[in-house]
Amino acid sequence: MTRFTEELRSAADPIYQAIFDHPFVRGIAEGTLRKEQLIHYVKQDFEYLNAYIRIYGIAISRCEDRAIMALFNEQISFILNSETHPHQNFCCVAGVTYEEMQGYPLAPSANHYIRHMLNVAHEGALEDMIAALLPCPWTYTEIGQRLLEEVNPDESHPFYEWMHFYGDREFGITEQLRRLLDEGADSLSQARKDRLKEHFLTSCQLEYMFWDMAFALEAWPVDLPEAKEVGR
Ligand SMILES: Cc1ncc(C[n+]2csc(CCO)c2C)c(N)n1
Numbered sequence: 001m002t003r004f005t006e007e008l009r010s011a012a013d014p015i016y017q018a019i020f021d022h023p024f025v026r027g028i029a030e031g032t033l034r035k036e037q038l039i040h041y042v043k044q045d046f047e048y049l050n051a052y053i054r055i056y057g058i059a060i061s062r063c064e065d066r067a068i069m070a071l072f073n074e075q076i077s078f079i080l081n082s083e084t085h086p087h088q089n090f091c092c093v094a095g096v097t098y099e100e101m102q103g104y105p106l107a108p109s110a111n112h113y114i115r116h117m118l119n120v121a122h123e124g125a126l127e128d129m130i131a132a133l134l135p136c137p138w139t140y141t142e143i144g145q146r147l148l149e150e151v152n153p154d155e156s157h158p159f160y161e162w163m164h165f166y167g168d169r170e171f172g173i174t175e176q177l178r179r180l181l182d183e184g185a186d187s188l189s190q191a192r193k194d195r196l197k198e199h200f201l202t203s204c205q206l207e208y209m210f211w212d213m214a215f216a217l218e219a220w221p222v223d224l225p226e227a228k229e230v231g232r
Contacts, residue, residue, distance in 0.1 A: 004185040004193065005134070005178040008200045012135070015204040019139055020146060022208065024215040028143075029151050031158045038094040041214035042087050043104040048210070049079050051114040055121055055133065062126040071176060078173075089161040108220060109213035113206035120199050127184035130177055131196040135203040137174045140166045 009016075019025060024041070027033035056072045056079075063069045084098070091098050106114065120132040144166025147153075153160045185193055212218070 003178070004182050004196075008131075008134075008197055009138070011197060012201055012204045015201070015208055016139065016142065019204075019208050019211060020143065022211045022215070024211040025143055025147075027215070028159045028162060029147050033093075035094045035096075036217060037214055038090040039096060039101065040107075040217050042090050042094075042098070042101040044107055044110040044210070044214065045087065046102050047104065047106055048110055048114065049083055051117065052133075052136065053079055055117050055129065058121045059126060059129050059133075062129070068180065075173060086162045086165045089159060089165075093158045107213050107218050109206070109209040109218055113203070113210055116199075116202055116206055124195075124199070127181060127188070127196060128199055130181045130184065131199040132203050134174070134177045134181065134200060135207050137177065139204065139207045141169055141174050143167075144169065 024033065024037065027037070053076050056076050060069050060072050063072070087101070088098055091101060117129075117132050120128050124132075144163055146167075147159075147163045148167035151157065151163065153163055157163075181196070185196060188196075
């Protein structure tokens with residue numbers, strides 16, 4: 001029998017392909033991203049990760065099972081302590097400090113992505129949340145693996161560390177979230193499964209939009225004088 005998450009991955013395949021072909025991802029492969037694009041990505045992703053940590057916190061509040069609590073707790077620590085490395089890689093190439101990148105307001109697409117996950121957390125159950133969270137590790141692991149295979153970078157490649165950070169990870173957290181979702185979906189009605197698929201596909205589209213936001217330096221239509229505030 002096909003795994004439920006395999007069905008999700010197949011349905012999302014056109015979005016995955018569009019992400020692999022996106023000019024920001026191509027720019028990582030070719031080392032051709034502009035400084036401002038790297039800076040915009042890190043400013044936005046720092047706030048995205050803050051939101052992602054909070055959402056894991058909400059997910060913990062929904063857990064009955066200690067092993068699942070422990071998994072989410074480990075992921076929070078991983079994001080806090082290690083997910084900073086690919087950001088440091090981008091900062092280093094852009095010639096800026098990581099501290100300077102922190103505390104900026106969310107751009108429209110990053111805001112949209114975060115609101116989507118928070119909305120699912122508000123309205124849905126734990127399995128809805130996992131469906132919305134899953135494209136984050138799943139798309140990045142596939143991007144990392146593809147770039148390693150295609151580019152086979154040596155240490156002189158500006159994004160050597162970024163590619164290894166995501167590409168070496170096998171499917172650790174992705175596989176663990178997939179198992180939880182496959183088990184959770186097992187006893188659900190078709191209508192509930194369709195809903196989970198919708199959450200998953202929306203997050204995949206928003207992953208694409210996040211790359212696009214960073215590449216195009218997307219901002220709100222009207223410039224405001226207070227350039228810096230907390231990005232919630
Ligand atoms: C927009 C965006 N999407 C995905 C990631 C990658 N990522 C973020 S947290 C995490 C661990 C999940 O437990 C992973 C793989 C990112 N940095 N930014």
